[in-house]
Amino acid sequence: MNASTPADAHARYALNPMYLFRWEETQDAHVLLYPEGIVKLNRTAGEIIGLCDGQETVASIITTLQQRYPGNDQRVAExxxxxxEVFRAKGWIRRQA
Known part of the structure; x- marks a missing residue:
C-alpha cells in the first residue's frame, strides 16, 4: 500500500466536517448525521470513527483497539x-495534513 492509503501507520484521519458524530440514544448506537440523513454505525465503526480525531495515527488507533479487544492482534489491525479504507471511500473521514 502506498503512503496515501489509510493503512499508512503514520496517517492521521479526522471526521469530514459535513458529518456530526454522536451517540443517539433512540438508535442505541453512534451515528453520523449529515444534511441528507443519518448513518447508524455498528459498535466497531463507532469506536474507530470516535478515534479519528486528527491527532491519533492509524498505528495508535490500532494499538488502542488491540488493547480493548485482546486476542488476535493481526485480525484486529486488518x-x-x-x-x-471504507470510511474514507464513503467520505466520512479525511486524511489530515
Missing part, C-alpha cells in the same frame, strides 16, 4: 485498516 479489520481497522479495511474499515478506514
Amino acid at each position: 479489520s481497522i485498516r479495511t474499515s478506514l
